[in-house]
Amino acid sequence: MIDRLTERIEALGCPVVVGLDPTLEMLPEKLLADAVRSYGETPEAVAFAFLKFNKQVIDATCDVVPAVKPQIAMYERYGLDGLRAYQMTCAYAAGRGLVVIGDVKRGDIGSTAAAYAAHIQPQALFGRAFDIWREDAITVNPYMGGDSVEPYLEVLRGADKGIFVLVKTSNPGGADVQDLRVQAAAGAAGAAADAGAGEAAGGAPLYEHVARLVSGWGADLVGTCGYSKVGAVVGATHPEAGARLRALMPRTFFLVPGYGAQGATAADVARFFDKDGRGCIVNSSRGITAAWKKDGGGEASVGKAARAAAIQMRDEIAGALGWRT
Amino acid sequence: MIDRLTERIEALGCPVVVGLDPTLEMLPEKLLADAVRSYGETPEAVAFAFLKFNKQVIDATCDVVPAVKPQIAMYERYGLDGLRAYQMTCAYAAGRGLVVIGDVKRGDIGSTAAAYAAHIQPQALFGRAFDIWREDAITVNPYMGGDSVEPYLEVLRGADKGIFVLVKTSNPGGADVQDLRVQAAAGAAGAAADAGAGEAAGGAPLYEHVARLVSGWGADLVGTCGYSKVGAVVGATHPEAGARLRALMPRTFFLVPGYGAQGATAADVARFFDKDGRGCIVNSSRGITAAWKKDGGGEASVGKAARAAAIQMRDEIAGALGWRT
Numbered sequence: 001m002i003d004r005l006t007e008r009i010e011a012l013g014c015p016v017v018v019g020l021d022p023t024l025e026m027l028p029e030k031l032l033a034d035a036v037r038s039y040g041e042t043p044e045a046v047a048f049a050f051l052k053f054n055k056q057v058i059d060a061t062c063d064v065v066p067a068v069k070p071q072i073a074m075y076e077r078y079g080l081d082g083l084r085a086y087q088m089t090c091a092y093a094a095g096r097g098l099v100v101i102g103d104v105k106r107g108d109i110g111s112t113a114a115a116y117a118a119h120i121q122p123q124a125l126f127g128r129a130f131d132i133w134r135e136d137a138i139t140v141n142p143y144m145g146g147d148s149v150e151p152y153l154e155v156l157r158g159a160d161k162g163i164f165v166l167v168k169t170s171n172p173g174g175a176d177v178q179d180l181r182v183q184a185a186a187g188a189a190g191a192a193a194d195a196g197a198g199e200a201a202g203g204a205p206l207y208e209h210v211a212r213l214v215s216g217w218g219a220d221l222v223g224t225c226g227y228s229k230v231g232a233v234v235g236a237t238h239p240e241a242g243a244r245l246r247a248l249m250p251r252t253f254f255l256v257p258g259y260g261a262q263g264a265t266a267a268d269v270a271r272f273f274d275k276d277g278r279g280c281i282v283n284s285s286r287g288i289t290a291a292w293k294k295d296g297g298g299e300a301s302v303g304k305a306a307r308a309a310a311i312q313m314r315d316e317i318a319g320a321l322g323w324r325t
Numbered sequence: 326m327i328d329r330l331t332e333r334i335e336a337l338g339c340p341v342v343v344g345l346d347p348t349l350e351m352l353p354e355k356l357l358a359d360a361v362r363s364y365g366e367t368p369e370a371v372a373f374a375f376l377k378f379n380k381q382v383i384d385a386t387c388d389v390v391p392a393v394k395p396q397i398a399m400y401e402r403y404g405l406d407g408l409r410a411y412q413m414t415c416a417y418a419a420g421r422g423l424v425v426i427g428d429v430k431r432g433d434i435g436s437t438a439a440a441y442a443a444h445i446q447p448q449a450l451f452g453r454a455f456d457i458w459r460e461d462a463i464t465v466n467p468y469m470g471g472d473s474v475e476p477y478l479e480v481l482r483g484a485d486k487g488i489f490v491l492v493k494t495s496n497p498g499g500a501d502v503q504d505l506r507v508q509a510a511a512g513a514a515g516a517a518a519d520a521g522a523g524e525a526a527g528g529a530p531l532y533e534h535v536a537r538l539v540s541g542w543g544a545d546l547v548g549t550c551g552y553s554k555v556g557a558v559v560g561a562t563h564p565e566a567g568a569r570l571r572a573l574m575p576r577t578f579f580l581v582p583g584y585g586a587q588g589a590t591a592a593d594v595a596r597f598f599d600k601d602g603r604g605c606i607v608n609s610s611r612g613i614t615a616a617w618k619k620d621g622g623g624e625a626s627v628g629k630a631a632r633a634a635a636i637q638m639r640d641e642i643a644g645a646l647g648w649r650t
Contacts, residue, residue, distance in 0.1 A: 123403065
């Protein structure tokens, strides 16, 4: 998926991924009321409304953006009905040619991680293969270490799929763990010397050590585009860290949340790209999907406003990168 | 749930939680064949078989053990059918009086964590409350820091629920991140002095810093039993770490995976308990649920073998703790 993702980004001139994280508050009143008329005041009605809403956003943006990132928590909170809307959103987006990044942040010990790998690998069952979750890539939590990630790497060795491992997240509290200063291990002296200034005063932050792990996990999974199937999540709200990680991980593609609603600007995220303006895709969720609320046009303006917001974000980032506009 | 859990452990004299992590290989042939006869060669048949299998284990052990811990990944791999079996397993176990710990290892930024909190909090919807996932407690990943955990704490302040935060996991690869040596922050000088030897030579391991965070998150959520609703996951495969964390976190209840199949013994896990033999529950999954395979009795022996294995594990741990047997 990494070659397809980079090709689509370049063909569209648009390193933007639309986060599909619906909430009840985000839905036009009439859209939810219509769902309730059919399904009653039930989680099923919410799920139907989420799917219909997502389809409008997908239809209106699929020729502008290369990818979508549904956040599974927003669906999981409404149980099986919600998760059915998640699956159908993934399948619908894939059908419109979009790369689908499932924001699931799974992570567990090896045998259990192999079960979570079902998100990016059809499950062998009764001699057939069932493609259950239908994502092209998923996000993964690194806290449990290398053997918890290995089952995903095993999938990536044989299939056109990807993972994005959390390195430096966009929320302020991420610093509680990710910014702790870690001492270079004896065996990592060379790496520490390479890394330069960041290491000097009292060790490097934990996220840089995780960055090296992620870089290593993806080293033999580099696509023809020059980037690995093992990417990293790096929050737009930390532009200094982003610039430094860009230098530390030259083969690692970045999935960057935190644009817009969380405060980061196009100038901030420009630092997450390589010198050729590649290697990065920037997420916006509410900034695109809730744009209709500023329009005031109700359900009819969901798609139109999302499209306009996606185009505006594309142009902001392209401008900051010095691309032709 | 922490008071109910500790009461049940003491009433039964059994600090054992049964991990309900079914796989196709774990099922008696006839049980799966029966399911296929009704549902065809489908994920639905697997889900039906998982649920039936779990019910047999639950029925046979619910007067021996205080709790079960279904691992959601094993169900999620079979999609919505699998997840329905997960929900029904949780509900069935709760109906038999067991404390249900959902091993979901979720973790995300605040607004998204609030959605995952649906696992332990009924969701308000159309003026009613829908209890969707039905767990008493869930496992949580700490990599994203304090603001990613806060939404769960908010639930715990108002409800009889719990969380267990990953601190030191049972898999060898956990060391890649959790054992990195972290320097004490300037403000933590007092804590470092308290902590003693571990801090001296080159900083404490990351998991001890996470332990302090977890301890702090749970400080105002201590039940009448003396333990907090915010517990920790500490792998049985690291008895030295367990003993040290026990001293570092006197109010934190431990959920301990890694017994048996992963190699830890009763003498190992005895070190995770406090001086009164409290503060800890030890998980076994395959050791209990797949015990029927050694029996050779097929489906009829699933419950009987699980019960015998649970009793044996109870007695092993009670013996190591010097309890009356």
